[in-house]
Amino acid sequence: MTTSSKETALVTYAILQGKEVYHIYSLKRFLVLFLFLLTFVIPTRILAHASLTDSVPEQNSQQPHSPKEIRLTFNERLEKGNVSIKLFNADGESIIPANALTDTNQKQIYLPLSPLENGYYTVSYKVISADGHPISGSYIFTVGETTEAPPIQGGLASKGHHFNHNGLSDFTLEQLLHYVARIVYYMSLLTLVGWIFWMTVQRESTMQEIHALDLQYSVMLQRIFFLMHVVLIGTQLPNLLVEWQLSNILSLFSGTTIGLSWLAMLGLSLFGFLFLHRVKWFDMLWLILMIATKSFSGHASATDSPLQTVLLDIVHLLSAAVWVGGILYILVHWQKSRYHAKKFIPYFSDVALASLVILILTGTLLTLIFLPDLSYLIHTEWGILLLVKSGLVLLVLVVGSLLRYDLRKKNMSSMQKLLGLDSTLMTLIIVVVGLFTYMNPLPTNEPLRWQVNNERLHVAVSITPNQVGTNKMKVSVWLPHQVGKPKNVQLLVISQDTDIPPIDVPIIPVQTNSEQNVIPGFSPYTYEKEGPYLPFAGKWTIQVRVMDPSDSEIIFNKEFVIY
Secondary structure (H helix, E strand, C coil): CCHHHHHHHHHHHHHHHCCCCCCCCCHHHHHHHHHHHHHHCCCCCECCCCCEEEEECCCCCEECCCCCEEEEEECCCECCCCCEEEEECCCCCECCCCCCEECCCCCEEEEECCCCCCEEEEEEEEEEECCCCEEEEEEEEEECCCCCCCCCCCCCCCCCCCCCCCCCCCCCHHHHHHHHHHHHHHHHHHHHHHHHHHHHHCCCCCCHHHHHHHHHHHHHHHHHHHHHHHHHHHHHHHHHCCCCCHHHHHHHHHHCHHHHHHHHHHHHHHHHHHHCCCCHHHHHHHHHHHHHHHHCCCHHHCECCHHHHHHHHHHHHHHHHHHHHHHHHHHHHHHHCHHHHHHHHHHHHHHHHHHHHHHHHHHHHHHHHHCCCHHHHHCCHHHHHHHHHHHHHHHHHHHHHHHHHHHHHCCHHHHHHHHHHHHHHHHHHHHHHHHHCCCCCCCCCCCEEEEEECCCCEEEEEEECCCCEEEEEEEEEEEECCCCCCCEEEEEEEECCCCCCCEEECCEEECCCHHHCCECCEEEEEEEEEEEEECCCEEEEEEEEEECCCCCEEEEEEEEEEC
């Protein structure tokens, strides 16, 4: 008899006799699989949500002449479909109705412009990042000299670049429904896949009436998942579409990763109704494809090498499904057929432990991929929720250890309470997952705008886009009229994480619109420089040294972080 047939016989005997069997689908085999994946799956940089890094015309800029185009640059790859740039005049009227174009590297979108009259204009954009999340924002620029007041009061007011899905603040009813739909969707997906897994594994060993009950719940779980998938599409679709037009809908479903994954999941669901529980290999293939389809439309797909990271995410989600489906299987049969549940628990115990170990290992590795620095965990709601999830998983391990102890002691009364606690923890974990999988893992680098005022002078500093690489650095200094022009203005950027000397930014004087920089009794002087003066992420200090004509020097320091 081969090793495989011996294990099959042992599993069948254990289930029929109700005895504990260890090392079946053992922890060793799960760890070997994980180490194999760890060796060959070497994920690269995570892209997460795309963010706007450069805009032409620049935000809050004054253009002497009408620009020829609007061109927006993002730090990461975008989906090609449903890309929009809209331009509004000071009256809030849309004057450029055409959809935007995407360049070949999918990091820039642009929109050619007809000649614009003098005045204030609002740029509004909407794109879909590589992980399937909608990103939108708006800003204002000016053409020529104008006496109009900028549109900053409500309506199309510019509040700087805004990006969706960064957190749970400013929660609306629409967002609440969206997150509830995601939570129930994840619950239905994991329970369905896990249930099919356990049905397939035990098919030859269950009695006819147990198998009939399993089939009944399988169909019910399939219906729930299909319904929740449709609901999820309905809640996400309005945020992803530029406008409710048939062409935009077709473009979304045929030209974006998330749209194709939605169609694939609908197709797999329908195939499940028709062909599940006929052939064992088809059932296993079906549940793997279900998980894989989900992995291709999330954070795991937004890497430089998405196939590698998606593979790791598939293992992570399958491990979660095995654990979640097994708990549901026990709870159902504890009520319907306690004798069968008691026989299943010893079998499930080892597999659940192995699944949780793989869940922790793959989750840790994915976190290391998503976050270049673990300290980022405390800077985003994504990280905080991940820490909460990790704490809940540790509690699950404790409960699992107690369950294994009660299993050996055959303390069924205590086991029932622990199973209830385990299912509660499982539900909480899925709630957390439904929340943070739609958030940005990385903190957002916002443009730095800093101002210091005192009786002797005023200083304002801006760094845009304030990220690693090329930035536009601007220093404005106001001195009293009687003092005159500063003798020297120096801008230094100092790394707090390394011992490299301060970087001297060679700012040069520039002409600005004096009407926009009026401080009574003071004369403005502006200096700018664009270049790669922030070479790496970390903690930085920006230092401005201003020397007036009498050789009196004042130094200002501002600390900030580049993520």
